[in-house]
Amino acid sequence: MDQQPIIICDNLVKIYQLLGLEIVALQGLDFVAMPGEFVAIVGASGSGKSTLMSMIGGLDRPTSGWVHVADYELTKMSEKELNDYRQREIGFIWQHASRNLLPYLTARENIQLPLLIKGALNAENQAYIEQLLDLVEMKERADHRLSELSGGEQQRVALCVALINRPQILLADEPTGELDSNLAQQMFTTLRRLQRELNLTIVVVSHDIEIARFVDRVMTIRDGRVATETLKQKNEVADGDEGDGQSEHEQEGIYEELGIFDSAGSIHIPDEFRERLGIQRRARIELVDDAIIIRAVANDDETTLQTIQQIRDKKTEASVKTQDNVLERIYQKVTTRLKNRKSIKGK
Numbered sequence: 001m002d003q004q005p006i007i008i009c010d011n012l013v014k015i016y017q018l019l020g021l022e023i024v025a026l027q028g029l030d031f032v033a034m035p036g037e038f039v040a041i042v043g044a045s046g047s048g049k050s051t052l053m054s055m056i057g058g059l060d061r062p063t064s065g066w067v068h069v070a071d072y073e074l075t076k077m078s079e080k081e082l083n084d085y086r087q088r089e090i091g092f093i094w095q096h097a098s099r100n101l102l103p104y105l106t107a108r109e110n111i112q113l114p115l116l117i118k119g120a121l122n123a124e125n126q127a128y129i130e131q132l133l134d135l136v137e138m139k140e141r142a143d144h145r146l147s148e149l150s151g152g153e154q155q156r157v158a159l160c161v162a163l164i165n166r167p168q169i170l171l172a173d174e175p176t177g178e179l180d181s182n183l184a185q186q187m188f189t190t191l192r193r194l195q196r197e198l199n200l201t202i203v204v205v206s207h208d209i210e211i212a213r214f215v216d217r218v219m220t221i222r223d224g225r226v227a228t229e230t231l232k233q234k235n236e237v238a239d240g241d242e243g244d245g246q247s248e249h250e251q252e253g254i255y256e257e258l259g260i261f262d263s264a265g266s267i268h269i270p271d272e273f274r275e276r277l278g279i280q281r282r283a284r285i286e287l288v289d290d291a292i293i294i295r296a297v298a299n300d301d302e303t304t305l306q307t308i309q310q311i312r313d314k315k316t317e318a319s320v321k322t323q324d325n326v327l328e329r330i331y332q333k334v335t336t337r338l339k340n341r342k343s344i345k346g347k
């Protein structure tokens with residue numbers, strides 16, 4: 001495979017300023033997607049999913065790191081260039097996308113509107129609209145007013161509008177947020193079909209874990225970093241049946257969840273693993289023949305206290321207050337824990 005990635009995010013950091021506070025939404029996130037890939041991004045609320053989408057979509061700029069999409073280096077572009085980029089290359093759909101549609105126009109009219117405004121509603125584009133309506137299975141309902149359509153149907157119309165400029169990439173931020181799980185799965189099937197038929201690259205954010213069955217790869221984000229990646233191992237049958245109706249439905253793939261190292265060499269270890277082994281802040285890391293073993297360190301709490309004391313000793317006047325408070329809180333917590341442990345032992 002000598003194909004180049006279509007999306008590359010390298011070491012993205014995004015810090016929002018809010019009421020004088022710094023909120024770190026992305027902390028060194030790396031992300032790559034190949035042309036025509038269908039990737040899902042999952043993660044808890046507030047983990048940075050939407051922030052990542054707005055970086056890829058050129059809606060906002062990272063604090064540091066860079067974003068390269070198709071032939072565009074987004075971090076170097078002016079507002080006007082970003083605007084052109086969004087129009088040309090990106091289709092957007094989100095939870096309330098149908099709110100941007102006009103309730104008194106029919107589905108087809110809503111889809112035609114952007115082209116009508118541009119004076120580009122020619123025969124070729126009309127044919128494209130019919131193709132889109134067909135792909136989202138809305139051909140029969142196309143002459144109904146938007147207000148007469150169900151939420152799921154309205155979302156399909158919004159999908160057509162998102163694709164009207166024939167973008168290469170579709171960014172979908174919780175497009176099924178307001179749909180029940182049955183309709184959500186229908187939506188994922190539709191996205192899969194669009195990806196295949198239009199050769200789209202799709203990045204979809206969802207909290208519906210069922211999405212794994214429909215996509216090529218699932219990326220879990222935690223605290224603004226990629227935590228794990230689940231790859232679908234393509235089985236031969238699924239690979240060979242392009243165009244066969246069955247292939248766009250759920251495929252029983254084999255999944256493998258992989259940990260991801262970020263650019264700083266950090267990797268996320270599931271909390272439950274650490275809790276089970278009593279690993280807190282420090283761990284002993286050993287390289288054996290074909291594995292790395294991570295073990296709990298005895299007396300970890302005492303070591304933590306020593307480290308905090310060392311940081312305190314070294315601290316300069318210029319150090320940030322919040323950092324001070326965090327340090328203080330850890331110190332108090334560890335001291336209490338140690339006291340409790342000693343009093344238990346003493347009994």
Ligand SMILES: Nc1ncnc2c1ncn2[C@@H]1O[C@H](COP(=O)(O)OP(=O)(O)O)[C@@H](O)[C@H]1O
Nearest residue numbers: 016018023025044045046047048049050051052
């Ligand atoms: N415009 C903003 N101003 C300040 N903080 C923001 C802004 N957008 C997002 N955040 C914060 O950044 C973090 C990540 O947010 P977001 O990317 O929306 O997460 P997700 O989509 O995974 O729920 C959250 O803590 C959120 O509160």
Ligand SMILES: [Mg+2]
Nearest residue numbers: 049050051173
């Ligand atoms: Mg979000």
